[in-house]
Amino acid sequence: MAKLPVVLVAAIADNGVIGSENRLIWRLKTDLRRFRALTMGCPIIMGRKTFLSIGKPLPGRQTVVLTRDPLFRAEGVHAASSLEGALEMAQELGAAMGARAVIVGGGSEIYALALPLVDRLELTFVHAAPEGDALFPSWGREAFRETARSDHPATAEDEYAFSFASFERRR
Template identity: 55%
Template structure:
């Protein structure tokens, strides 16, 4: 999983991000390049296009949803099959789950790794990252960053690997 999460757990509002962090966007690109991204329709709509260098799998209940260049699935099992097949085609070692809130909640129990950006802000929002027990994971990276000229807030990169 890869997500930017405010200190209060919020990840978005009205199908949009609540901050701009160029440093986080660069990290997102680096971690997801050459890998399949599994996301929900609202997340895909907020991006508005397939991301270059990645296979996109969108999980949606909307049977009419069929954007060009995107694999569409209507249940989690099919979405995971499509994403794993894309990983094999790309020679990728993992499938990345990229949101939104409902998709994170559906797949958190499957996540072997979490790549989180903790945004040091507490905005109001309608979408949150699901809570998880930190005892289930081992922290493998923590990098503190001050807000820079292209970053709205200070933030911390935190990576976790599932124990066991």
């Protein structure tokens, strides 16, 4: 079985904030559509707090929840107690569903654990500096090569201007 690439998807404010009190802190419909397009048909790894903030498995995806709670159970999701276990499970699920990638979807603790292992980053840089309690970890930009970028203005659907950027790990 060929290993699927591991892709981290995140939206990050100019000050590094990614959320507050387990919730999104901006309204960017264009980014939500991109997240859906990038993750549809793929297994997605997320932390327990991120999963609980969503409240249900994401349709069209297999959800793997990484948690330290050995009693965690939720209908329609898979649980793993280590990143290695979550990645192995997601690789198996991805192969079975014909996925193109394994997605790492947050939150900040999961991003920090996964960053050394990801093949690609799909980032949304939100041009704002909101207050928040969840930060994107330092990611060693020099280890990645930017392969695409598009800038978008604030609109009625998108509260802030933002940029989509794709990065591949340097080999």
